[in-house]
Amino acid sequence: MPLTTIAGLEIDLVRKRMRSLRLTVYAGGRIRVAVPLQTPTAAVEQFVAARHAWIQKHQQQFATREPRPSLQYISGELHPYLGKAYELRVTSGPGRPRVLLDEFTAQLHLHVPAASTATERAAVLAAWYRQQLKQLIPTLLRQWEPVVGKEAASWGVKQMRTRWGTCNIGARRIWLNLELAKRPLPCLEYVVVHELTHLHERLHNARFWGLMDQFMPDWRTHKAELNRVHLAPGTPTDAD
Numbered sequence: 001m002p003l004t005t006i007a008g009l010e011i012d013l014v015r016k017r018m019r020s021l022r023l024t025v026y027a028g029g030r031i032r033v034a035v036p037l038q039t040p041t042a043a044v045e046q047f048v049a050a051r052h053a054w055i056q057k058h059q060q061q062f063a064t065r066e067p068r069p070s071l072q073y074i075s076g077e078l079h080p081y082l083g084k085a086y087e088l089r090v091t092s093g094p095g096r097p098r099v100l101l102d103e104f105t106a107q108l109h110l111h112v113p114a115a116s117t118a119t120e121r122a123a124v125l126a127a128w129y130r131q132q133l134k135q136l137i138p139t140l141l142r143q144w145e146p147v148v149g150k151e152a153a154s155w156g157v158k159q160m161r162t163r164w165g166t167c168n169i170g171a172r173r174i175w176l177n178l179e180l181a182k183r184p185l186p187c188l189e190y191v192v193v194h195e196l197t198h199l200h201e202r203l204h205n206a207r208f209w210g211l212m213d214q215f216m217p218d219w220r221t222h223k224a225e226l227n228r229v230h231l232a233p234g235t236p237t238d239a240d
Helices: 042-048 052-065 119-150 176-183 185-197 206-215 218-225
Strands: 003-006 008-018 022-025 032-036 078-081 084-092 098-102 105-110 152-160 164-166 175-179 237-239
Touching: 003 042, 008 042, 022 052, 032 042, 042 052, 078 176, 084 164, 098 119, 105 119, 119 152, 119 176, 119 206, 164 185, 175 176, 175 185, 176 185, 185 206, 185 218, 206 218, 218 237
Parallel strands: 008 032, 084 105, 152 175
Antiparallel strands: 003 008, 022 032, 022 237, 078 084, 098 105, 164 175
16 A cells, blocks of 8 residues: 655555544554545645644554564563563373463473364363453452443453453443463453543543552553554554
8 A cells, every 4th residue: 555644654544434433553553644625735634733743652552562483382481460460380101181381380381182283282282371350350350340440241351352351232232361471460440440440431531540540540550561462463543
C-alpha cells in the first residue's frame, strides 16, 4: 500500500465505505488511517494532527514491548505463570500428560509421552494454564462483583489475538484471554474489573474510566504492565 505524508507522519491512507475515521497503530510503528470515501484531505490532516501525541505514545510503547519468545517446549526453557518465570522440566514416559508446579524449585514439570511433538507439549501446557485460570476467576468475581455493583451471568476463557478480555453486554458474559495466566495476578484482576465495568458503560469514554478510577484506583499500573506484551505479531492498538 503506498504511503502518504500527513502532519509529518507516513500514513497508510485507506478510503472505504464507512461512517467515521479510524486510526490504527501497528507493531513496528506502522500507521493506518481509514476514512469514508468522500472525506476531504483537510479533514484527514486535522484528524491525524489532533492525534499526533497519541500516535507517538503508542509507537514508543510498541518499541519497548517484550518480544515474544520462540519456544520449543524443552527442558531448561523459562515459562511464565502469574508473572513469575518457571523452568520447564520435560519428562517423557507412559501415563496421562500433565503439568505439576513446584513453587519451591520454581519449576514446571511437564509429563508427556516419549514421542510427543512441540505442538502437543504446548497444548498440554495451555490446558494447564486454562485450568489454573478457571480456578482463579470465580474467586476474583466474588471479590470484585460487589465492588463494581454488577454480576456476570457467565464467563469463559479463550485464546484471543488482540484483546485481553471482552464483554457481551446483552448476555452479561465476559471472556478472558488465556494469556492472562502468564501475567501477574493484578493484571488478571484488572481485566476482570474492566469487563465488569462494561456492564455499566459500553464505551471507553470518560464515564467508563471514571468508574474504573472508583472501582480500582491503581488500574493504570496494571494496564501498563499488560501493554508491555505483544499478544500476537502485528497486534494493533486502536483509537476510535
